Amino acid sequence: ETGVTQSPTHLIKTRGQQVTLRCSSQSGHNTVSWYQQALGQGPQFIFQYYREEENGRGNFPPRFSGLQFPNYSSELNVNALELDDSALYLCASSLTGGPQHFGDGTRLSIL
Amino acid sequence: GIQVEQSPPDLILQEGANSTLRCNFSDSVNNLQWFHQNPWGQLINLFYIPSGTKQNGRLSATTVATERYSLLYISSSQTTDSGVYFCAVRRDDFNKFYFGSGTKLNVKP
Numbered sequence: 001e002t003g004v005t006q007s008p009t010h011l012i013k014t015r016g017q018q019v020t021l022r023c024s025s026q027s028g029h030n031t032v033s034w035y036q037q038a039l040g041q042g043p044q045f046i047f048q049y050y051r052e053e054e055n056g057r058g059n060f061p062p063r064f065s066g067l068q069f070p071n072y073s074s075e076l077n078v079n080a081l082e083l084d085d086s087a088l089y090l091c092a093s094s095l096t097g098g099p100q101h102f103g104d105g106t107r108l109s110i111l
Numbered sequence: 112g113i114q115v116e117q118s119p120p121d122l123i124l125q126e127g128a129n130s131t132l133r134c135n136f137s138d139s140v141n142n143l144q145w146f147h148q149n150p151w152g153q154l155i156n157l158f159y160i161p162s163g164t165k166q167n168g169r170l171s172a173t174t175v176a177t178e179r180y181s182l183l184y185i186s187s188s189q190t191t192d193s194g195v196y197f198c199a200v201r202r203d204d205f206n207k208f209y210f211g212s213g214t215k216l217n218v219k220p
């Protein structure tokens with residue numbers, strides 16, 4: 001059974017740029033969620049995808065967007081990067097109603 | 112939203128000691144998980160426990176859903192138990208997960 005995998009592991013960008021982070025769900029899982037974790041804080045829910053549609057969103061602006069593909073993999077896109085976007089971005093997959101399983105995350109640094 | 116409070120915020124233990132971590136939440140939930148985040152940032156599933164009691168080796172957890180709290184017990188702590196422990200809850204299957212701010216555990220040899 002393959003777990004949740006995220007790429008890349010580290011990324012450095014400058015303010016104003018755009019970034020795409022990728023996540024492959026655990027085999028058999030149909031729901032993907034994305035989280036942002038700033039240093040010293042708990043993860044903050046960005047949004048969740050089920051059947052290729054967003055079905056839940058946290059308090060993040062529209063420049064945070066996502067996609068889920070037919071194979072349940074997912075992308076997180078962030079436009080017009082700001083310094084405060086520097087964080088660990090975590091992807092979690094689950095079967096509807098079941099426990100979430102997290103990937104190892106992508107560390108994004110904005111200069 | 113649901114408020115999730117974890118206590119204590121910081122905990123220092125000598126290797127071999129036992130500890131209890133607490134998670135209080137402000138609303139009914141149908142999903143509660145405990146995670147351990149290691150120093151490398153990896154979030155490891157410990158328990159999926161919306162109610163009842165579960166045990167896994169030296170760790171056990173109890174959730175009393177009617178009183179809106181969950182407890183994580185760590186017995187005979189080891190240095191590898193160090194890290195941050197998070198509780199996360201969700202109201203229903205299509206809603207956001209709410210994380211607490213975590214308990215930072217440091218187990219000294």
